[in-house]
Amino acid sequence: MRDLKTLSTEPRRNREWWVAAGFLAPFMLAFFMFVIWPMAHGIYLSFTDQALTGAGGNFVGFENYVEAFTDPTLWGAMRNTVWFTIISTVPLVIIAMTMALLVNTGLPGQWLWRLSFFMPFLLASTVISQIWVWIFNPEIGAANSVLTGVGLEPLSWLQTPHLDLISITIATVWWTVGFNFLLYLAALQNIPDLQYEAASVDGAGRWRQLWSITIPQLMPVTGVVFVLQILASLKLFDQAYQMLPGSTDTSRPIVQYIFEAGFVGYRFGYASAISYVFFALILVVGIVQITISRRKVQR
């Protein structure tokens, strides 16, 4: 019985293979050209002293990696990146959730709320950088006008070590919170009305419903948003580079260091090595996420 079945499907399977190859070829070609090959070639480059100018290209063993691990600039960039990830992820999750909870109450003005919170996400990084450099202008910027208006001292937002990264965080929260807001809003719409009705019948008020239905139901989404946000924050480059082109040791994120090593210092070999150190950091977050989500499934 089993043999018969295999026999009858074998030619069809073979034909399907060719059909599948046809369907897959365009994507796979691009995938191997622009993802797999660069990934492999990047590993190779990281073991050479290849320069952007075409010079070098000799195999240097682990030299680049040894240099990376003893490079204070790289460690500084690592620290800045992780610090930025922490101080941006927390508000980006909490504010997004608050916005979504408030909008989801069905208050009038839905169109306006969604517009206000989500629209910045649609703007190019260059645009938001220009706007915030203007707002953070130390002499005539709006941020300082507000500060002096309420009787506080003006700040040099983008010119003060450590404060510069916080200023970039403020701009980033404003720019990207809308995306997380949408994810939360979508999750809220998916909580069945039935649960609220049942709770109402049992005499639970709005506040009680929030804590015993809405917030627990949002936990899985919060996990997803957290991980997506951490991964996005670790990749900080655009706005940091645009708002602070002459990067400082207290603001330079790791992607900017890859860029500087490769395209300013012309050291492609070393820049590739840093790229893979950065990739290792991303992988660690990814593995932690997979472990956590697997544990949840098992439960």
Added chain:
Amino acid sequence: MSVAQQSPLTDVTARRNLKPGEKPFGIARLLAFAALAIMAVIWLFPIVWALATALKTETDAAAGDLSLIGESGISFDAFAAVLAEGNVYIWAWNSLWTSAVITLITVAISAMAAYAFSRLKFRGRSALFFMVIASIIVPPQVLIIPLYYQMLTFNMVDTYWGLILPQVVMAPIIFILKKFFDAVPIELEEAARVDGAGRFRVFLTVVLPLSKPILGAVSIFVFIQAWNNFLWPFIVINDTLLMTLPVGLQTVISAYGVQYAQVMAQAILAALPLIVVFLFYQRQIVKGVATTGFGGQ
């Protein structure tokens, strides 16, 4: 399967109405409204402020006060000055058509591949699919150095192909579309196949028309990504005339120096196309981004 999963698009525009027995203007609702209003004002302020600055004279803009309209009234000088510079049009056009081409290629090749992963049986299918999905974890930023090297080898630095091609590989789109194709009833295709239609014909005439909503959603997402992409276009394009809008704007920040009204006029002009599109297609864009945003998970 819940009702929410059956719908291909994540609906975030449905409104939850008042709960039974709830007062329309209770104190809680008033407080919630006030909180929303304050946040909306804070979130709208930067854009309003940029627009207000752009509509001032340079002297008024440099006055450093918070007034929305300058002393000499509303002025279009800054917009006129920016528009007199021809490059802005070229960059906007480059952004528009390259983003459209990237969207078209990405969605076409992803839909074909996703269909194969969903419907066709072939050896190595799950291994290949796993490889594609696993690549989602690789940040594009890790690949810029070897990719640039590759472009140098192929003489594609400073060409539109060099700009476009590396952007068409988007593994999350494959994942989303495969999930959608998996849920399409196979009977619809089988009917067409009994009539003698080949796989590709069935794909074009049966599957794609059924997938219009999801294809629209991912197209919106891909287009926004491409339109706003900075790092790769910034690296691969050095020729001013080939630049996209975000990259072109970056190069002239210093050129304008302290002419704040002009810098803001430029920012507003660059933001305008997507803002206008958003005002008209808010529902579709919100759905598209929410659907695709969750898709990678």
